Amino acid sequence: MSSIAIFGAGGRAGRAITTEARSRGHQVTAVVRDPGRYPDLAGDGIQVAAGDVRDVRVTSSIARDHQAIVVAVTPASGPEALADLGQLDGRFFVDGVDALLQGVERQRVERQEAELQGLEGQGVEGTGVSRLVLIGLFANLVDEQGRMVLDDPEAFPSQLRPFALAHTAGLERLRAADTTADWLMLTPPALLDVTGPRTGRYRVGGETLVPGADRLSYADLAVAVIDEIETPRHHRTRVSVFD
Template identity: 30%
Template structure:
């Protein structure tokens, strides 16, 4: 499979690139600074420098001839999301460029707080913790909400992955999944397993048109 990865230098994006190459895929890693991508010189890796991922015209060359797109873009802080939203504007350009290039399959990472609370999470989590978290990172989640709306309204065959707290832990492949819901009592998951979920969704038609909660 030929896969274009946006956000390839981030924690999840780097894992997507590594795992996709290990699985035998051809990868186009879209970056602003190639020096931040630790993988170099791989025969199935193409590194494409794009200064502005909100410019649909600039994305044509990185999508031409591709089979799928993985998006791991997102704001690094609430301040960044407030001043310069990343995910929403970028996905608007990406799905537009995908349509022009004839690329249909898309998986993208969002966040568990955009999903519904689960009754098994307990009263404190539902009534106190989650509202506080959503308020503290409201601009990050607002940006991701715009991204999800853009994806949902697109003509792509999409899957949105919603993880809780991200950890730098090894890939296990044994995380829990919940379709159109959050995983009950799902507190965290490793970035490597989120990458696994993003890649696995590309070849799993049962996830098309759905959000997917993931957690350990």
């Protein structure tokens, strides 16, 4: 059993991941920006915390007490929500990656210093984060010609392109980061089914779209996430996951 923090726990992916984590006996901290909006999140083995993944003070604090962090945040959950959002912050995902990695690194350094000074047991102990799993976006997968989905106007709506570019910038930041963190970005397909059953089965791909592999249930996305926390198979990379 481990302690897992889930940023964006109030969303569809975050809720599914929380459910899967608890079903396997993990303790969960559900991190949301406004806990008052999610009175139903707290439960047995689940504590709710207020926090923004873009705030390094928050990520550092979370990193102190958890072995794994999942990031399932988004500024908007769909086209209508994006339209209501108005001006999209193009740095949303980049800032999130920066704060996440800085927070984890800060705690790693503090633990090392504590060990050298013999300060264990004085508020700086803990195993620290050993795994980061982030949820990606299918729009920056590529087709057989090597073109990203977001660059194909027939496959991806032009009005969602700024959101896709912001997501892609976050992925690029991860790839370029000078970090020791063991991160993974799991990228689900275009069609995620909120009512789909948990089958416990999924396939893992790479950067290229697999024809016909365009569906997955949120429940099975959650299975893939917790599998990669319990038994990491992919490290410091991005993979796709589909049914």
